[in-house]
Amino acid sequence: MSEKKLTFEYCDRLVKEFEEVIKRPINKKSSTYYCGVDLGTACIVLAVMDEDYNPVAGAFKYADVVKDGMVVDYIGAVKIVRELKNELEEKLNAELIYAAAAIPPGTDALDSGAIKNVVQAAGFELTSLLDEPTAANEVLHIKNGAVVDIGGGTTGISILKDGKVIYVADEPTGGTHFSLVLSGAYGMTFNEADKFKRNNEKHKEILPVLKPVVEKVSSIINHHIEGYDVKEISLVGGTCCLTGIEEIIEKQTGIYTHKPRNPMFVTPLGIALSCTKEIMD
Template identity: 40%
Template sequence: MNSSMTAVNELLIEAATMVNDDSLAPYRGSFKVGIDLGTADIQTVVLDENNQPLACYLDWADVVQDGVVVDYHGACLIVKDQLRRANERLGIDIEQATTSFPPGTDPRISINVVESAGIEVAGVIDEPSSVATLLKLQNAAVVDIGGGTTGTAIIENGQVVKSVDDPTGGHHITLTLAGHHHMSYEDAELLKRSDTSGEVLSIVKPVIAKMADLVKQHIAEHAPPAIYLTGGCCALQGFAKVFAAEFQDVEVIFPTQPLYLTPLAIAAFGATESVRQQRAG
């Protein structure tokens, strides 16, 4: 694990403590905002100029499928509400944000939603590449396993040389659970998020192994020394251990709060774009 990952883990722990916290915390200074439109959730993260979390909002939502917004109106309403809550919590006026997209999909999809929420798009980057940038990776792979897709970025000599997306993620784990237990998709999703017994893991191991196999194919010609995991699907208890077992010669590094790593990285990317920084007060 590099030193940047250690520092970012501390930021993730801090961000997790303030998710959907509307208590007033007036802020004065420069800040930057990241908006992550995921298959299973939408998140807005506000950071100060040193990447310290100031506000973090998450709504579970089924408005995006395979990188496509299937409920445009719903997505816009959620983003607008999260921005409103962040403004009220911090006493600021958010005018711009950075957003992201799964590799291989049209970035305009996310851009349109953010602009429809009434703010300017300060920057856009594919999801795994944002994590690679935040962690200052030189030679590694980043695997972002979200609700519907698995994005893989390969970094060599500090540059992203390959970025691909596969249509598999937490959605497929939920489908497997639903079929196994003969329950509704909604009930299976709740079981997946709440399980602490390891029951879910025992059922979905083949799905995780399939995800790992896809990643193996992408990295085969590059042989990165380490894989950095991110994405909400990785938060499933025992996921990292099962995934890592498929890579005998590659170190698999797991963040403390994988659900929040990509949104935090998207927000932090705003600084690297040399965008006009927003200031409160």
């Protein structure tokens, strides 16, 4: 079996385990718990791992407290993260202390403080703050390629060489733009379109409508990987749940493009894997 296939099997297995513990948390005592907080534009995800970094619980909530990767409703963000924390503490019958978080690449000077404050105000001790595509690669294990995180507001790109990040970028265009296009095409409100695109049964119908936006994302990818030896692309982020998005991107870039089992959960799992018991200053 190829190394690439083994890598993707690890990613998909971890995501599958996480999907299962969201429904049925593993209430088995652990000496400590490591949490990953993913403050997405469309969805906030909390992933919990045990002392051996195995998924034991998870929860998520769709919200609009973040816009284009920036916290726009601080109080609302704190409230949701605290609610998710309390919910999982009750299910695990344990206190969740340590958490890591992530930000879109290149935005650390702009919003890292806000995200750090949200996580701490929700009752966590923050142990790590890294960029989203780099966090995702904790699960993907890409050696020479690009991790493309298509979120609600932006597309983040990390290029890796020999397993090390050598370039990061973040540009507007994401799920919000998908919803705007669907809103115009179907005469829906933005919120209606946002929910409509999450219905997997509608993906075949809406893919042609959204193809120009996916091609725009592809052009962003092409721009940032130019001049780098990118052998593969892995897609993460909730927007990548759109069925067929990987085929359009692969055609536009000419590079093998992989989409995990559930791209929405890759980054929060990677964030949790980056969590330690060493509290940040």
